[in-house]
Amino acid sequence: xxxxxxxxxxxxxxxxxxxxxxxxxxxxxxxxxxxxxxxxxxxxxxxxxxxxxxxxxxxxxxxxxxxxxxxxxxxxxxxxxxxxxxxxxxxxxxxxxxxxxxxxxxxxxxxxxxxxxxxxxxxxxxxxxxxxxxxxxxxxxxxxxxxxxxxxxxxxxxxxxxxxxxxxxxxxxxxxxxxxxxxxxxxxxxxxxxxxxxxxxxxxxxxxxxxxxxxxxxxxxxxxxxxxxxxxxxxxxxxxxxxxxxxxxxxxxxxxxxxxxxxxxxxxxxxxxxxxxxxxxxxxxxxxxxxxxxxxxxxxxxxxxxxxxxxxxxxxxxxxxxxxxxxxxxxxxxxx
Amino acid sequence: xxxxxxxxxxxxxxxxxxxxxxxxxxxxxxxxxxxxxxxxxxxxxxxxxxxxxxxxxxxxxxxxxxxxxxxxxxxxxxxxxxxxxxxxxxxxxxxxxxxxxxxxxxxxxxxxxxxxxxxxxxxxxxxxxxxxxxxxxxxxxxxxxxxxxxxxxxxxxxxxxxxxxxxxxxxxxxxxxxxxxxxxxxxxxxxxxxxxxxxxxxxxxxxxxxxxxxxxxxxxxxxxxxxxxxxxxxxxxxxxxxxxxxxxxxxxxxxxxxxxxxxxxxxxxxxxxxxxxxxxxxxxxxxxxxxxxxxxxxxxxxxxxxxxxxxxxxxxxxxxxxxxxxxxxxxxxxxxxxxxxxxxxxxxxxxxxxxxxxxxxxxxxxxxxxxxxxxxxxxxxxxxxxxxxxxxxxxxxxxxxxxxxxxxxxxxxxxxxxxxxxxxxxxxxxxxxxxxxxxxxxxxxxxxxxxxxxxxxxxxxxxxxxxxxxxxxxxxxxxxxxxxxxxxxxxxxxxxxxxxxxxxxxxxxxxxxxxxxxxxxxxxxxxxx
Numbered sequence: 001x002x003x004x005x006x007x008x009x010x011x012x013x014x015x016x017x018x019x020x021x022x023x024x025x026x027x028x029x030x031x032x033x034x035x036x037x038x039x040x041x042x043x044x045x046x047x048x049x050x051x052x053x054x055x056x057x058x059x060x061x062x063x064x065x066x067x068x069x070x071x072x073x074x075x076x077x078x079x080x081x082x083x084x085x086x087x088x089x090x091x092x093x094x095x096x097x098x099x100x101x102x103x104x105x106x107x108x109x110x111x112x113x114x115x116x117x118x119x120x121x122x123x124x125x126x127x128x129x130x131x132x133x134x135x136x137x138x139x140x141x142x143x144x145x146x147x148x149x150x151x152x153x154x155x156x157x158x159x160x161x162x163x164x165x166x167x168x169x170x171x172x173x174x175x176x177x178x179x180x181x182x183x184x185x186x187x188x189x190x191x192x193x194x195x196x197x198x199x200x201x202x203x204x205x206x207x208x209x210x211x212x213x214x215x216x217x218x219x220x221x222x223x224x225x226x227x228x229x230x231x232x233x234x235x236x237x238x239x240x241x242x243x244x245x246x247x248x249x250x251x252x253x254x255x256x257x258x259x260x261x262x263x264x265x266x267x268x269x270x271x272x273x274x275x276x277x278x279x280x281x282x283x284x285x286x287x288x289x290x291x292x293x294x295x296x297x298x299x300x301x302x303x304x305x306x307x308x309x310x311x312x313x314x315x316x317x318x319x320x321x322x323x324x325x326x327x328x329x330x331x332x333x334x335x336x
Numbered sequence: 337x338x339x340x341x342x343x344x345x346x347x348x349x350x351x352x353x354x355x356x357x358x359x360x361x362x363x364x365x366x367x368x369x370x371x372x373x374x375x376x377x378x379x380x381x382x383x384x385x386x387x388x389x390x391x392x393x394x395x396x397x398x399x400x401x402x403x404x405x406x407x408x409x410x411x412x413x414x415x416x417x418x419x420x421x422x423x424x425x426x427x428x429x430x431x432x433x434x435x436x437x438x439x440x441x442x443x444x445x446x447x448x449x450x451x452x453x454x455x456x457x458x459x460x461x462x463x464x465x466x467x468x469x470x471x472x473x474x475x476x477x478x479x480x481x482x483x484x485x486x487x488x489x490x491x492x493x494x495x496x497x498x499x500x501x502x503x504x505x506x507x508x509x510x511x512x513x514x515x516x517x518x519x520x521x522x523x524x525x526x527x528x529x530x531x532x533x534x535x536x537x538x539x540x541x542x543x544x545x546x547x548x549x550x551x552x553x554x555x556x557x558x559x560x561x562x563x564x565x566x567x568x569x570x571x572x573x574x575x576x577x578x579x580x581x582x583x584x585x586x587x588x589x590x591x592x593x594x595x596x597x598x599x600x601x602x603x604x605x606x607x608x609x610x611x612x613x614x615x616x617x618x619x620x621x622x623x624x625x626x627x628x629x630x631x632x633x634x635x636x637x638x639x640x641x642x643x644x645x646x647x648x649x650x651x652x653x654x655x656x657x658x659x660x661x662x663x664x665x666x667x668x669x670x671x672x673x674x675x676x677x678x679x680x681x682x683x684x685x686x687x688x689x690x691x692x693x694x695x696x697x698x699x700x701x702x703x704x705x706x707x708x709x710x711x712x713x714x715x716x717x718x719x720x721x722x723x724x725x726x727x728x729x730x731x732x733x734x735x736x737x738x739x740x741x742x743x744x745x746x747x748x749x750x751x752x753x754x755x756x757x758x759x760x761x762x763x764x765x766x767x768x769x770x771x772x773x774x775x776x777x778x779x780x781x782x783x784x785x786x787x788x789x790x791x792x793x794x795x796x797x798x799x800x801x802x803x804x805x806x807x808x809x810x811x812x813x814x815x816x817x818x819x820x821x822x823x824x825x826x827x828x829x830x831x832x833x834x835x836x837x838x839x840x841x842x843x844x845x846x847x848x849x850x851x852x853x854x855x856x857x858x859x860x861x862x863x864x865x
Contacts, residue, residue: 137411137414137415137418138405138407138411138415138428138429139415139425139428140428141432257428258419258424259352259419259421268353268354269353270353300414303411303414306410306411307411310408
């Protein structure tokens with residue numbers, strides 16, 4: 001019997017009787033991070049990193065949850081379980097499970113670059129590694145984030161100089177806070193949509209490094225809103241933006257790496273920034289685990305499996321219902 | 337805040353990202369501001385359709401890219417399936433550049449020419465060296481140029497707007513200077529754009545006299561005997577300028593269209609210099625005029641020396657003479673201009689230069705009868721002109737008036753709704769009429785509805801959507817609208833077999849059910865052959 005198997009309800013560890021990021025309601029769930037495709041509602045008990053718990057509560061309402069620090073193991077029917085930094089979003093973790101000397105790591109979503117806010121990714125050695133593959137093609141290679149932030153600040157300053165409000169569409173958990181941390185606040189005020197501000201206040205309570213932001217109410221325009229940068233989640237109604245005309249919209253996502261992506265998202269400007277590992281990042285992470293077997297989930301699964309096999313690795317596709325960054329995109333597309 | 341200089345790469349990226357014409361002109365203007373004259377010249381050439389011979393075939397470039405990136409063919413193909421473009425795929429998969437160089441157009445063009453002459457090995461080395469020193473977007477542009485697949489372009493109108501802002505020269509003079517055949521290898525920016533001989537001034541048209549739509553009753557124009565009537569032809573209003581042995585044709589939007597309709601130059605080849613005529617450019621022949629769509633199709637195509645078989649013929653219906661023997665006639669009365677025009681047309685008889693004959697009428701009532709009777713094919717209404725009026729700067733009530741025919745109307749059912757782009761208000765509707773038990777779409781139109789009606793219609797669309805296709809939704813057919821239009825013509829391109837001219841929704845027929853809408857048969861009867 002394998003330590004982890006795929007069931008109808010999700011990844012399951014029979015020995016510990018625990019599910020990991022289940023997509024149907026279960027009694028006990030280990031959660032890698034709080035994005036809605038990994039942390040669904042209805043589970044009896046949520047076990048997650050301690051920074052993930054307040055975010056889960058803010059998203060899912062009243063839940064039973066237990067938080068753990070990184071690298072603090074606990075046991076469940078003989079299985080040694082611990083959370084390790086995944087660097088994806090605040091509170092995100094890789095989950096390590098060990099039973100009779102055999103080690104499995106479920107990575108959830110992860111990125112290797114230190115984003116300056118989230119606890120940076122740490123490789124965990126294991127025998128079996130379950131990896132995501134959202135951007136598992138060689139066309140996806142990120143530039144250092146500082147370059148992107150420099151361009152973003154320049155774009156904002158140019159808009160401010162020309163009297164246009166800058167609007168950034170970014171996922172409210174993770175991407176928004178990562179960007180907020182690196183904006184040049186001298187340019188103008190930063191306003192955020194209530195949905196984003198709610199997440200900001202939860203994250204700020206754990207990570208005080210996150211700068212203050214002004215929650216923005218509809219029909220309330222600050223005097224210098226032409227110089228302002230406005231954060232809205234993908235799919236925010238146009239009526240929110242109407243009072244800010246003229247404005248310029250930027251979509252921030254790994255998908256912006258492709259030409260013409262901006263037009264598909266009806267934005268004037270695309271910034272390539274992702275909380276997922278790029279192609280070299282995935283390969284580096286897989287290498288660092290020294291795993292004997294690699295299981296590939298959500299993304300360009302077949303490509304990564306084939307590539308790994310050609311390198312002489314034992315690799316298998318694993319069918320799951322996670323959808324990586326697709327969700328953010330789909331939400332916005334629906335609103336077009 | 338200083339703007340970063342806009343390089344060739346940055347310019348192309350901005351044009352690629354931005355949707356609005358205004359932003360495009362801004363980007364191009366910024367490029368001209370920071371580019372050398374040589375760069376500007378090459379950019380004008382590339383954007384006007386100058387083609388560089390391919391240095392590599394697509395398959396050879398793909399082969400080299402896979403080698404440089406160390407990718408197996410299957411993985412490269414998977415990447416290309418995602419991007420959909422070879423040049424882009426290559427740009428993304430190559431190893432990161434060492435030291436990034438800027439893509440400078442004249443240098444790049446020199447490199448491309450040098451690469452043409454190289455041995456294959458040397459050519460490959462030069463390619464890898466270029467790839468190693470460019471950012472992703474620069475590589476993308478390079479790959480496009482290397483394979484002769486660079487297709488980035490802007491309309492001449494927008495190019496001239498930006499260039500005019502940069503040089504301070506008249507947009508129309510610039511349009512003239514950039515038109516026709518020229519090679520960046522034989523010109524300099526100065527000789528092409530800034531040259532004073534020929535200045536291009538001789539090519540310019542006069543500002544077009546405005547034509548106002550007639551609102552209200554025609555009697556307000558005063559005594560009927562003071563006016564003349566002319567048919568308004570379906571086509572493009574143009575001025576044909578013949579000076580210094582050259583024919584130039586300008587549209588009402590002051591677009592120089594000579595190179596799209598080279599036969600017009602031939603038509604006026606035998607005419608003397610110092611002539612400016614005004615008329616309507618019409619597709620088809622005098623007996624069989626065709627719709628404006630054919631002119632639009634010709635505009636989209638690249639210039640051709642000869643008319644291709646199957647390409648539609650054009651003619652000009654001339655109605656005014658603005659210059660004769662080099663003398664500006666605009667201060668002469670219309671009656672005098674017409675007399676001179678008639679003499680000219682008699683001296684140069686032609687089947688493709690036809691007069692538009694004005695007529696006088698005894699009373700407004702008589703003219704009403706003409707307007708309501710059998711109108712000639714290809715006419716779209718009546719123009720009223722005062723024979724004593726000057727061109728351009730008319731006194732009150734002596735302008736040119738457009739008297740549209742009364743609108744035809746049908747009741748039709750809404751089957752698709754489309755939002756107005758950028759907002760979620762549905763403002764464009766596709767209407768259908770009955771053919772047996774099925775609804776046949778025949779027109780797409782905007783609606784001038786009251787605010788409350790707009791709200792209700794939007795609500796209906798949202799609650800009764802069947803399917804979404806991008807911004808378009810198909811809805812359960814139930815709402816009936818009265819559609820007004822200026823005419824109906826046959827069309828093989830439309831499912832309904834017809835096309836309505838200038839359709840607009842007049843009102844929402846809340847008193848009618850879908851079953852009570854008109855039929856296709858009734859609409860077909862409105863076609864006048």
